[in-house]
Amino acid sequence: MIKNVILDTDLGSDVDDVGALALANILHNKKAINLLCVTHTTSGLYGPLVCEAINQFYHNDNIVVGVHKGKEFLKEELENNYPIPTSKAFPHKHKSVEEMLDALEVLKDTLKKNDHVTMIFIGQLLNLANLMKSEGGEELINQKVDAIYIMGGGFSDITGLPGGDQPEYNLCTALEESIYVINRLKVKTVFVDGSIGLKVLTGARVCQKYGDSHIVSYAYSRYIYREKDNSRFSWDPITVYAGCVEDNLFEEVGPGIVTIDDKGNTTFKENRNGNFYVIKNNESFDKIQNRLDDLLVEGK
Numbered sequence: 001m002i003k004n005v006i007l008d009t010d011l012g013s014d015v016d017d018v019g020a021l022a023l024a025n026i027l028h029n030k031k032a033i034n035l036l037c038v039t040h041t042t043s044g045l046y047g048p049l050v051c052e053a054i055n056q057f058y059h060n061d062n063i064v065v066g067v068h069k070g071k072e073f074l075k076e077e078l079e080n081n082y083p084i085p086t087s088k089a090f091p092h093k094h095k096s097v098e099e100m101l102d103a104l105e106v107l108k109d110t111l112k113k114n115d116h117v118t119m120i121f122i123g124q125l126l127n128l129a130n131l132m133k134s135e136g137g138e139e140l141i142n143q144k145v146d147a148i149y150i151m152g153g154g155f156s157d158i159t160g161l162p163g164g165d166q167p168e169y170n171l172c173t174a175l176e177e178s179i180y181v182i183n184r185l186k187v188k189t190v191f192v193d194g195s196i197g198l199k200v201l202t203g204a205r206v207c208q209k210y211g212d213s214h215i216v217s218y219a220y221s222r223y224i225y226r227e228k229d230n231s232r233f234s235w236d237p238i239t240v241y242a243g244c245v246e247d248n249l250f251e252e253v254g255p256g257i258v259t260i261d262d263k264g265n266t267t268f269k270e271n272r273n274g275n276f277y278v279i280k281n282n283e284s285f286d287k288i289q290n291r292l293d294d295l296l297v298e299g300k
């Protein structure tokens with residue numbers, strides 16, 4: 001059975017969300033997953049339009065993008081960078097975020113209509129916290145969600161890698177929500193520590209091959225912190241891959257219990273009654289990079 005997937009992103013502040021959403025569309029088109037919907041978690045005005053543009057680029061403009069309509073969060077961050085030019089260069093369904101549906105409604109509606117859902121979070125956990133705090137939201141998750149994948153936390157004791165920053169960016173930029181979510185989640189939850197993403201640079205091959213005709217290439221080659229070959233660290237593409245594809249690239253260590261302190265530092269302790277897992281790479285970083293770049297290049 002192919003996985004039903006919901007992808008929640010903070011696309012806009014970093015460009016690897018573009019590669020991650022492209023990957024989700026590519027896996028959907030290969031019928032490896034069923035991408036049910038996309039939700040966007042910041043108050044950025046252009047990130048959600050780029051999400052729609054990516055879906056449309058891959059002929060999936062029927063996949064709904066919901067936007068965060070709660071308290072204002074990271075509104076202006078780095079929008080001049082790649083989201084504005086990319087949203088102007090590629091067509092998308094809506095003219096502005098005001099016209100788009102509320103992420104909370106999209107999440108609830110999608111969960112009500114589907115079973116065995118995998119939710120993947122590659123930004124802050126605002127939409128997930130809002131869903132859990134809403135009436136019936138937690139029950140919906142417990143009934144409908146098989147697993148949650150989160151790009152977040154630092155677990156260098158498990159990955160064996162340096163660079164798993166503590167406190168980690170995604171969790172500590174919306175700390176109240178992260179603590180709320182981590183303390184209450186009862187379904188299987190898998191953390192992807194940023195240290196693996198830091199070892200894997202992707203995007204160069206798609207940029208080299210397609211130039212500005214390709215939305216991934218267009219965004220990556222305009223991102224302010226890109227590498228010289230237009231590649232970027234792969235935190236989010238790795239999280240999407242690990243959440244969608246069951247193969248031997250990654251291993252889920254666990255079960256156990258994850259705790260988060262009031263500064264956002266995370267700890268994992270093995271416990272057979274726990275519901276948390278942490279990702280560890282099983283294959284070389286070169287192999288992971290090649291697999292992700294192969295998909296990005298083949299996908300179009």
Ligand SMILES: [Ca+2]
Pocket residue numbers: 009010011014016017122123236
């Ligand atoms: Ca992200």
